[in-house]
Amino acid sequence: MRRAISDTAQAQAALADVFASHERVVFFGGAGVSTASGIPDFRSVDGLYHQHFAYPPEMMLSHEFFIEHPSEFFEFYRTRMIAPDAKPNQCHKKLAELERGGSLSAVITQNIDGLHQDAGSHTVWELHGSVRRNICQSCKACYDADWILAREHEDEQGVPRCPACGGRIKPEVVLYGEQLNDQVIRGAVGAIAQADALIIGGTSLVVYPAAGFTRYFSGSTLVIANRDPTPQDSRADLLISCDIAEAFDF
CATH class of the missing domain: 3.40.50.1220 (TPP-binding domain)
Known part of the structure; x- marks a missing residue:
């Protein structure tokens, strides 16, 4: 029963x-x-999906958005997905x-x-996946969340670049469409x-x-x-x- x-x-x-x-x-x-x-959840009344952003969170957390709007993606990722004090x-x-x-x-x-x-x-x-691992798409070097938040190695769009080879960084997080x-x-x-x-x-x-x-x-x-x-x-x-x-x- x-x-x-x-x-x-x-x-x-x-x-x-x-x-x-x-x-x-x-x-x-x-x-x-x-x-x-x-750390807020996604679907509750106070969750991320009920907050107002320039784009819907579901869109910003997609692989397509990461490719086409990297600056906006990383701004959302840094401010909403990484919780350094948690x-x-x-x-x-x-x-x-x-x-x-x-x-x-x-x-x-x-x-x-x-x-x-x-x-x-x-x-x-x-x-x-995890925000603790952020991988260079060229040489596969791995950087932690603190490195992303430090913003010391970014291009003019605010997109983190690998200091070793200049490759683009991608969070080892499974995005929509992956x-x-x-x-x-x-x-x-x-x-x-x-x-x-x-x-x-x-x-x-x-x-x-x-x-x-x-x-x-x-x-x-x-x-x-x-x-x-x-x-x-x-x-x-x-x-x-x-x-x-x-x-x-x-």
Whole structure:
């Protein structure tokens, strides 16, 4: 029988029980995991897609826009996609603690902020890449987010250029119109397929192909922890609708 929980204390107890009663737990997270760290999500009432910009965010985060409007792309990327002051919240920290204790097999994330690694998680499959890696398209040199924000190596359009070879820099972030990394896909799908419990947290489950990865889960317990309903709620054994950072404070 499906359980639905909105009380924080009950959610904490239920999640603790999932980890205690399963051997291979995998966490699949989205933008809602990082909102408690001050990083806005995309689709909520306060999310990026409801804010006003010169171009729609969906357009600015596309490969086509990166190619045709690099100056506007990097201005949006620097100011809206990189959050240098963000710190891991309780959800990030608890997941790292559970991995260290052997209770969590892997984290699969749609986020690009790197906060899971900052918290201490090691097995992290970043489906959409990371702002921590920005790659020269010519010589493949890699630069971090701080280098992008420093703006010391830009052309007249404000586009970062590789100081080694002058090549154009591209964030190692999967933009609309681009394919997910094959190695990451295999790692994420393998982790889900081997899990006996899958906890989905902070994601609307509407962004494909990532949202489709849940079809590879055949374990005993599916948990969905999200503030708003998702298209896959009917599959869940446990639905949690309270704040996810608070729910992981156990």
